[in-house]
Amino acid sequence: MSAETSPVVLITGASTGIGKAVANLFADKGWRVAATMRDPAKGGDLAARQGVAVLPLDVTQAASVAAAVAATLERFGRIDAVVNNAGYGLFGPFETASEELIARQFATNVEGVFAVTRAVLPTMRSQGSGTIINVASLGGLISLPFFSLYAATKFAIVGFTESLSFELAPLGIRAKYIAPGGVSTDFAGRSLATTVGQGENPYAASLGKVMAATGARRSNYSSPELIAEVIYTAATDNTGRVMYLAGPDAEQAYSLQRTLSEADRLAMLRQHAGL
Numbered sequence: 001m002s003a004e005t006s007p008v009v010l011i012t013g014a015s016t017g018i019g020k021a022v023a024n025l026f027a028d029k030g031w032r033v034a035a036t037m038r039d040p041a042k043g044g045d046l047a048a049r050q051g052v053a054v055l056p057l058d059v060t061q062a063a064s065v066a067a068a069v070a071a072t073l074e075r076f077g078r079i080d081a082v083v084n085n086a087g088y089g090l091f092g093p094f095e096t097a098s099e100e101l102i103a104r105q106f107a108t109n110v111e112g113v114f115a116v117t118r119a120v121l122p123t124m125r126s127q128g129s130g131t132i133i134n135v136a137s138l139g140g141l142i143s144l145p146f147f148s149l150y151a152a153t154k155f156a157i158v159g160f161t162e163s164l165s166f167e168l169a170p171l172g173i174r175a176k177y178i179a180p181g182g183v184s185t186d187f188a189g190r191s192l193a194t195t196v197g198q199g200e201n202p203y204a205a206s207l208g209k210v211m212a213a214t215g216a217r218r219s220n221y222s223s224p225e226l227i228a229e230v231i232y233t234a235a236t237d238n239t240g241r242v243m244y245l246a247g248p249d250a251e252q253a254y255s256l257q258r259t260l261s262e263a264d265r266l267a268m269l270r271q272h273a274g275l
């Protein structure tokens with residue numbers, strides 16, 4: 001593959017975690033990479049790589065989305081794959097979530113995916129090819145307590161992607177989603193917002209149990225590099241497959257819960273969550 005003919009991927013949220021690992025892996029494989037991020041100053045080592053363009057993109061800003069797609073086309077001339085990765089978690093009781101917190105969660109995790117997808121579709125349609133890869137979550141297939149709003153966004157992405165896959169297939173465009181389990185990134189740190197405010201919290205007892213159970217599992221999380229490998233497979237396997245579980249925990253939990261009755265499934269999730 002010469003540099004001018006190698007495929008092109010646009011990745012959102014490439015400053016850290018899964019997005020950064022995806023940018024590095026695709027660059028390793030010879031792809032040309034538009035590694036987009038809210039603050040391009042965070043793209044230092046990526047920017048130094050050949051065939052990588054670090055570009056500003058905040059998925060909640062329509063003008064920013066349009067500018068990043070235009071800059072990618074100007075630099076590379078085509079877009080073969082998009083990885084809608086930007087997103088963050090929102091943890092805590094639903095009741096105490098402000099409208100502002102809810103709106104920001106959906107603006108980023110759902111409407112951000114819509115905006116980037118809409119912005120690249122005309123290009124992929126005119127190419128007659130392309131793959132849209134949306135980073136959902138195991139939490140978009142199975143929900144855990146106190147993640148109601150995050151689950152709502154990731155279940156939305158799963159349904160959106162599966163439906164889209166049917167309507168885009170006749171145009172030569174594929175839509176796929178990735179469902180990672182736990183991944184060692186900034187997700188559980190700086191990227192996890194909380195609905196828990198000041199003052200008395202009527203959910204404190206069960207919230208404490210869930211936080212203890214979740215914290216105890218962090219040592220089993222997958223690396224972002226492993227998730228990036230699954231995303232690379234989705235971009236290159238040339239199949240119409242839509243769902244890609246990512247990480248041993250995701251594969252195990254998903255296959256186990258499919259064998260259970262609803263009562264047993266809910267009991268398993270309660271126990272898993274420490275309730």
Ligand SMILES: NC(=O)c1ccc[n+]([C@@H]2O[C@H](COP(=O)([O-])OP(=O)(O)OC[C@H]3O[C@@H](n4cnc5c(N)ncnc54)[C@H](OP(=O)(O)O)[C@@H]3O)[C@@H](O)[C@H]2O)c1
Pocket residue numbers: 012013014015016017018019037038039042057058059060085086087088089108112135136137138139179180181182183184185186187188190191224
């Ligand atoms: N880690 C997990 O356990 C896990 C599991 C399942 C799914 N996921 C999903 O994986 C994706 C990546 O998360 P991660 O684990 O890699 O966490 P991370 O290291 O915290 O990365 C999150 C990325 O999203 C970016 N981002 C947030 N809001 C944005 C916006 N408005 N516009 C553009 N970029 C924005 C962040 O950029 P800044 O640097 O500017 O903040 C950062 O690059 C998310 O969609 C997450 O829901 C994660």
